[in-house]
Amino acid sequence: MTHAMIEYQKTTVVKGYTDQLLHVDLTNMKIEIKQIPAATKEMFIGGRGYCLNMVYEGTDAATRFDSPENVLAFAGGPFCGEIGFAGTGKFIIGAISPLTRTFCDSNVGGYFFPLVKNAGFDAISVTGKSDKDVIIFVDDITGTVSIKDAPETENAIYDAEKLVDLWRGESKPSAIAFVNAGIGSKNTFFGCVNSIYYDVRRKRCRAKQAGRGGMGTVMREKGLWGIVARSDLSKGSSNHPVDKAGVREAGKGIRTVVRNGDPNELRLAQRGTTALLDIMNTNNILPINNYKFGSDDREINISGKVFEDKIFGQKHPDGCFAGCNLACTKACEEHQLMTGPFKGKTVAVDGPEYETAAAVTNLGIFDIPAILEYAWYCDAYAVDSISTGVVIAFLIEAYQQGHLTKEDTGGVELKWNDADTVFSLLHKIATGADDFTARAGRGIRHMKGWIAEQAASRNGHTKEEILQDLNLFAMETKGMEFSMYITKESLAQQGGYGFALKGPQHDEAWLIALDQVKNEMPTFEQKAAALRWFPLFRTWFNIVGLCKLPWIDVRHPDAAATVDPAKNIPTVDLYLELVNSTLGTEKTLDDLLTESERSYLMHKLINLRQGFGTREHDRIPLRAMAPVFMDEFKDRKDYYLKYLAETVGMDVTSKDDEELLKTLQDYRRDQYETLMDTVYTAKGYDKNSIPTDETLNRLGFEDESYIQIVKEARQRVAG
Ligand code: SF4
Known part of the structure; x- marks a missing residue:
């Protein structure tokens, strides 16, 4: 059944923009096309910037993830869909998140947004709630947008x-791409959104995920099953840059860097992001047993080489959108499911990505079939594979520490390296099967409060005392579960997680490899400086609709001779060529950073408006900074003895292990607090992480509403 439909005249893309927003109000079944004002374009550029602006304008301090006015925003950017350059299928989904209770966004690749843009829209905003599950159908072929009944299936991955x-009607399968969230998004706070498109080489549908922050949860809360786009990219579609030859030249440049560099570096085109497993394991960064340990001999069973040789059998160029020769979107074509509602079926598994594999090692499991099973079900249910795994890891450790008992878990014993129990929990969490697993589906922040209450009622300690213990290893900050890197030995990545505006997800500041693996920022000052520059430049990718991997994961051969090789400036120059050739501008890197800083500040202001965003919200659990328990310390005792002697300046000879561990923990806490002060100053914030008046003025945030948010935040921290 069709609930609403409009016809529209398609607008051509000019210099990367259509300047049109598609707005859908699901309460009133109303579809509108709006012009995006020039001032909004100048201030927020696209992608994440547009999502931030839509959410800021459509919500207020009282808006929660399930409020009808919450805006579920989608946007590509001026380079989204440009097939002449690498990594241009990316788009952003943003909303007030169920996990963080403020703005959160997640980026994902695929053909969905390039098709939407080709159909005439730079952004989509969805508000309101429908009583029954519906889809929005953006149909460039018929020139219509409609709201229709959703398909019967809950599992778009299986039925894609x-x-x-x-x-598709008369169109080719590749003319269809869609976003969807499955049943796990209805039952958890960490529902993800699948971006599904037809892969002409593999002759089947592929799925990528906007995993973080519960964007799928918001989608299903609105009664929105998904959004379908139908358009034909082969028929004269273009981003219409000012200088087509310039774009071609820039694209040729980046593809040459990738072609020559990747085979000798990560081999992403062969191994996908599973290439990171070896590197992280070698450097004690791979999460094992709830981030307790960072390396394990069993990693040899699941290494990137094993994935390349045995799992990613078919050697396809796996770009998630045309034009990307880094092509990291690998897949396993046949996996027989061992558990759950599809047990016995043979399915294709997209990925698995490093993060998904590491979510499984974090449960003590080093087994490829288990990783494939976990990856497929997380996508099919549409739950974030990171949050799901980190929640289960936390439950296991809370059980091992005696805070959780069989009384709480429904008689289930929780232990490491127990795939049967993990899959049983996964299926139950995704379907909200019982009280315990339904609570787990609300994330660690909720779960630790509940565990503390349960434990306090039986062991004589107060809830606050137990919470203090749990907080040592409950791997969440701002309500979001940490992504999959151990940060104990990387101060830069501790800040990268702790200061990230959306919560501890690495897309704002993935500094772990530059800091700990390559040792390219050895001093405190370099780490602090990186925590200003990298979040801004990485945010830039999100506001323009580009994938960061061709920049950050392949080093330009000329970068070694530059002042700061980690920034990979010769590749940045290729991005500048893309920008100026598309837009007809003469922008510099500083201009891009300023554009990015505006969106960054907007995110900070929304966080403050929602009652968060100050210093206390940037603190991270001790487990992210140092070993918490003695077995963690002893696991790397020689390393820590050397560290305490050389870096802390401690005489370690006459001290017992308890004193050594306590000194290490105190030192790391102090370092982190000092880092906060230094980075806040560099970002133009005060010591409470609130932007100064000068920062607001410098970036053009002079409107009274912004000033009021900052005033109220200052009053709040002053008590
Ligand atoms: S590097 Fe990977 S994720 Fe990025 S655009 Fe290419 S295929 Fe997609």
Whole structure:
């Protein structure tokens, strides 16, 4: 059944923009096309910037993830869909998040937003709530946008090709791409959004995920099953840059860097991001047993080489969008499911990505079939594979520490390296099967409060005392579970997680490899400086609709001779060539950083408006800074003895282990507090992480509403 439909005249993309927003109000079943004002474009550029602006304008301090006015925003950017350059299929999904209770966004690749843009829209905003599950159908072929009944299936991953056939009409399968969230998004706070497209080489549908922050949860809360786009990119579609030859030249440059560099560096085109498993394991960064340990001999069973040789059998160029020769979107074509509602079926598994594999090692499991099983079900249910795994790891450790008992878990013993129990929990969490697993589906922040209450009622300690213990290893900050890197030995990545505006996800500041693996920022000052520059430049990718991997994961051969090789400036120059050739501008790197800083500041202001965003919200659990328990310390005792002697200046000879561990923990806490002060100053914030008046003025945030947010935040911290 069709609930609403409009016809529209397609707008051509000019210099990377259509300047049109598609707005859908699901309460009133109303569809509108709006012009995006020039001032908004200048201030927020696209992608994440547009999502921030839509959410800021459509919500207020009282808005929660399930409020009808919450805006579920989608946006590409001026380079989204440019097939002449690498990494241009990316788009952003943003909303007030169920986990963080403030703005959160997640980026994802695929053909969905390039098709939406080709159909005439730079952004989509969805508000309101529908009583029954519906889809929004953006149909460039018929020139219509409609709201229709959702398909019967809850599992778009399993039924994807059937759905494409249902929607494509006379068009080729590749003319359809869609976003969808499955049943796990209805039952958890960490529902993800699948971006599904037809892969002409593999002759089947592929799925990428906008995993973080519960964007799928917001989607299903609105009664929105998904959004379908139908458009034909082969028929004269173009980003219409000012200087096509310039874009071609820039694209040729980046593809040459990738072609020559990747085979000798990470081998992402062969191994996907599983290439990171070896590197992280070698450097004690791979999460094992709830981030307790960072390296394990069993990693040899699941290394990137094993994935390359045995799992990613078919050697396809796996770009998630045309034009990307880094092509990291690998897949396993056949996996027989061992558990759950699809047990016995043979399925294709997209990925698995490093993060998903590491979520499984973090449960003590080093087994490829288990990783494939976990990856497929997380996508099929549409739950974030990171949050799901980190929640289960936390439950296991809380059980091992005696805070959780069988009384709480429904008689289940929780232990490491127990795949049967992990899959049982996964299926139950995704379906909200019982009280315990339904609570787990609300994330660690909720769960630790509940565990503390349960434990306090039986062991004579107060809830606060137990919470203090749990906080040592409950791996969440701002309500979001940490992504999959051990940060104990990387101060830069501790800040990268702790100061990230959306919570501890690495896309704002993935400094772990530059700091700990390559040792390219050895001094405190270099780490602090990196925590200003990298979040800004990485945010820039998110506001323009580009993938960061061709920049950060392949080093330009000329970068070694530059002042700061980690910034990979010769590749940045290729991005500048893309920008100026598309837009007809003469922008410099400083201009890009300033554009980025505006969106960054907007995110900070939304966080402050929602009652968060100050210094206390940037603190991270001790487990992210140092060993918490003696077995963690002893696991790397020689390393820590050397560290305490050389870096802390401690005489370690006459001290017992308890004193050594306590000194280490205190030192790391102090370092982190000092880092906060230094980075806040560099970012133009006061010591409470609130922007100064000068920062607001410098970036053009002079409107009274912004000033009021800052005033109220200052009053709040002053008590
Ligand atoms: S590097 Fe990977 S994720 Fe990025 S655009 Fe290319 S295929 Fe997609």
